[in-house]
Amino acid sequence: MAQHSFVFTWLWAVAAAAAAQDAAQTVTVTGRAPASAAVAGFDDTPLSRAPFSATVIGPATLDDAGISNLADATRVGPGLSDAYNAVGYWSNFTVRGFALDQRNNYRRDGLPINAETSLWLGNKQSIDVLRGTSGMQAGVSAPGGLVNLVVKRPNGAHWSATLAGESDGSYGLALDLGNRAGPDGSIGWRLSAEATHLDPPLNSARGQRQGIAAAGEWRVDAGKRLEAEIEFNRQSQPSQPGFSMLGNRVPDARDIDPRINLNNQPWSLPVVFTGQTASLRWTQRLSTDLNLSAHAMTQRLRTDDRIAFPFGCSAENAFDRYCSDGSFDLYDFRSEGEHRRNDALDLGIGGRASLLAREHRWRAGVLVARQRSDQPREAFNLVGTGTIDGRSVTSPDPSLTAEGVARDERSTEWYARDQWMLTPGASVWLGLRHTRLARQSVATDGSNSIDVRQSFTTPFLAASLLLRERTTVYVSGGEGIESAVAPNLPIYTNPGQALPAQKSRQLEAGIKHEADALTAGAVLFDIRRPLVTDLCTPGCTRLIDGKQHHRGIELDAAWHGGPWSVQGSATVLRATRERSIDPANDALKPTNVPERTLRAQLGYQVLTLPELTLTSTVVNEGPRFVLPDNSASIPAWTRLDLAARLLQQHASHALTWRLGLDNATNRRAWRESPYQFGHVYLYPLAPRTWRASVTATF
Numbered sequence: 001m002a003q004h005s006f007v008f009t010w011l012w013a014v015a016a017a018a019a020a021q022d023a024a025q026t027v028t029v030t031g032r033a034p035a036s037a038a039v040a041g042f043d044d045t046p047l048s049r050a051p052f053s054a055t056v057i058g059p060a061t062l063d064d065a066g067i068s069n070l071a072d073a074t075r076v077g078p079g080l081s082d083a084y085n086a087v088g089y090w091s092n093f094t095v096r097g098f099a100l101d102q103r104n105n106y107r108r109d110g111l112p113i114n115a116e117t118s119l120w121l122g123n124k125q126s127i128d129v130l131r132g133t134s135g136m137q138a139g140v141s142a143p144g145g146l147v148n149l150v151v152k153r154p155n156g157a158h159w160s161a162t163l164a165g166e167s168d169g170s171y172g173l174a175l176d177l178g179n180r181a182g183p184d185g186s187i188g189w190r191l192s193a194e195a196t197h198l199d200p201p202l203n204s205a206r207g208q209r210q211g212i213a214a215a216g217e218w219r220v221d222a223g224k225r226l227e228a229e230i231e232f233n234r235q236s237q238p239s240q241p242g243f244s245m246l247g248n249r250v251p252d253a254r255d256i257d258p259r260i261n262l263n264n265q266p267w268s269l270p271v272v273f274t275g276q277t278a279s280l281r282w283t284q285r286l287s288t289d290l291n292l293s294a295h296a297m298t299q300r301l302r303t304d305d306r307i308a309f310p311f312g313c314s315a316e317n318a319f320d321r322y323c324s325d326g327s328f329d330l331y332d333f334r335s336e337g338e339h340r341r342n343d344a345l346d347l348g349i350g351g352r353a354s355l356l357a358r359e360h361r362w363r364a365g366v367l368v369a370r371q372r373s374d375q376p377r378e379a380f381n382l383v384g385t386g387t388i389d390g391r392s393v394t395s396p397d398p399s400l401t402a403e404g405v406a407r408d409e410r411s412t413e414w415y416a417r418d419q420w421m422l423t424p425g426a427s428v429w430l431g432l433r434h435t436r437l438a439r440q441s442v443a444t445d446g447s448n449s450i451d452v453r454q455s456f457t458t459p460f461l462a463a464s465l466l467l468r469e470r471t472t473v474y475v476s477g478g479e480g481i482e483s484a485v486a487p488n489l490p491i492y493t494n495p496g497q498a499l500p501a502q503k504s505r506q507l508e509a510g511i512k513h514e515a516d517a518l519t520a521g522a523v524l525f526d527i528r529r530p531l532v533t534d535l536c537t538p539g540c541t542r543l544i545d546g547k548q549h550h551r552g553i554e555l556d557a558a559w560h561g562g563p564w565s566v567q568g569s570a571t572v573l574r575a576t577r578e579r580s581i582d583p584a585n586d587a588l589k590p591t592n593v594p595e596r597t598l599r600a601q602l603g604y605q606v607l608t609l610p611e612l613t614l615t616s617t618v619v620n621e622g623p624r625f626v627l628p629d630n631s632a633s634i635p636a637w638t639r640l641d642l643a644a645r646l647l648q649q650h651a652s653h654a655l656t657w658r659l660g661l662d663n664a665t666n667r668r669a670w671r672e673s674p675y676q677f678g679h680v681y682l683y684p685l686a687p688r689t690w691r692a693s694v695t696a697t698f
Helices: 002-019 059-064 070-075
Strands: 042-046 053-057 080-082 093-095 106-108 124-131 145-151 158-166 171-181 187-198 207-221 224-237 271-287 290-310 327-355 358-375 379-387 405-423 426-443 450-468 471-482 502-514 518-536 540-561 564-578 596-605 612-621 637-649 654-662 670-672 689-697
Touching: 042 358, 042 405, 053 518, 059 124, 059 654, 070 080, 070 124, 080 670, 271 327, 290 379, 426 471, 471 518
Parallel strands: 106 145
Antiparallel strands: 053 124, 080 093, 124 145, 158 171, 158 689, 171 187, 187 207, 207 224, 224 271, 271 290, 290 327, 327 358, 327 379, 358 405, 405 426, 426 450, 450 471, 471 502, 502 518, 518 540, 540 564, 564 596, 596 612, 612 637, 637 654, 654 689
16 A cells, blocks of 8 residues: 555645635646647648648657656657667657657658667757658658657747756756847857766666757848757666566566666676767748758767677577576677768758649758668677576676678658648648668678669658638548668578568548647558568578558547646557468567557646646556467556646746656556567566656746
8 A cells, every 4th residue: 555655645635736726816828839740841831730640749748757768758659659668778669550760760850860879858849750651751761650859949048957866866967058149139049968867767777878969040131041050969878678478478577576677797888879960951031932941960879789688598499588487598799889870961942832723832852861880790699597587697708709780871862742722721732752772781791792772752642621710631641661671680591681672551531620728639540561570490581471451540639628637649559460471470460569558647737826737647558469479468557657847936037846756556567578589578667766857947
């Protein structure tokens, strides 16, 4: 009963505050501009009228939920789910059941970036998530959607400092400063900085995160603007291996201490991510209905990837799970000095035009991008046997026994988009992207040389109709392309081999309603894509094995009335395999994909203290299959998070106090079951964790 005492106290506080409601007092309601569809390339269109599904996770939500790394976005992002989200490593998501591609499904202010790093959020204004139809926005991408990070830009005088901490010992300081200067405020600047000591609720996982970024803007005149920004960040932290099946059984998560880190050898080293990113953007209004933009960005990353890595059980001739007695083969994995570089240039022109007495909002342009990756020789050496209690000790073997790889990928994408407004309430949306891709790779010893050149066109077509002033219905269809390569690991029989391009097709229909007190939406979607899988016996071969077919419905709604607010989302997904090499696999469901995800949040603004807001959030995710043959699964789980925000206004400054309790009931469950490199992994829910922060704004 002790672990639930805080929950009961919280519920009592909400009930008491409601009972004390004074009708004479008022509720503070903060207005906001409607989110735009910029994540999909239609910047001047409200998201509520766009023919696709997207979510904008804004600064207030990021702060209130205590989101300090990208993986935490699954707590609040509808349709987002974990896909190998390990502490200390880069973030991985599924959207509509499809895992996003780290090299192709992530954007930064609309330009492609490499997400094989710890992406820093200290200078990000929002996280935009597009669900589906990604072929229109990206020449090569997984079909689930896109994640776009929006950088903080100058927005007038802004001075704030945030001190934050967590119950296990994490603490940090963040600064956000900005102002305008020059004639008529034509020059703006913004500075963001963070220094954090990381000590999560996981043993042997202490680390540090630092970042600093600056953004500038020069409004040359009413129609010309130059923007520049630069970012430096570094994170050093030991990463977290997953647990696994023990022989033929899935262990009960209630019997596993979620604080155990199997990467706790005396010789374990942290994973170190460093990154530098800079961009320059010029926008110019050529006429009232015509504008030009040029946007360039470069991203340079270095990674030292090290881990004591559990993989398989040679004692029982099982290479996709741990031994039945809780032991496993332990490897010393080190890949130090990995270098990645992304460069992109987007030249576009667009505006409004009249054709056949109808208005067109159009844009066309070209995106030129290059990805380079240099991974040196690495260590992947068996060093002994570990156990899931985390007490086994082995000796290291850092010998460089595996070849690395150098990759160079260049793409040129010509695109055109048009919103054809047939009537004030009816539009046809057209999109077309033609991509030319050239990819070369070679192992460090000169082997596995590959030179692939591909070209393809991905169309998008949609129609939307405004039924009433604030209700829109739409249908859409689009295609996407993926281009897969087998991992360059010694366990693969075809390392570095490129697979044929895989074309996905997507259909979607939805309805959206937006009013003063209520917003709601419902979406039906149907996606088909070739299935790339690993066949391991025990050596692994990456190949195309039939198709995945994902069908589902997404629901979301938000309502506020008086001091109360309610919001929630739900996704129900039916995902199956089709046309497999082995017909016995047909109708099987993919691993690590929940059949349902539910999120609901109840908020109450205390009327006796109007600047105090209490919220409770419930997250439920359905069962997930662990093995590709669907012979093992993990059960559904539910997590309760509680939070409070108190705003204190003073004459010259304001203080915002935030307090949160994540996993308030200290629920033990398997959060996800990624099937990676032909191996089952299980990640537990983090234990109950306090977090607190105070932000001073001047």
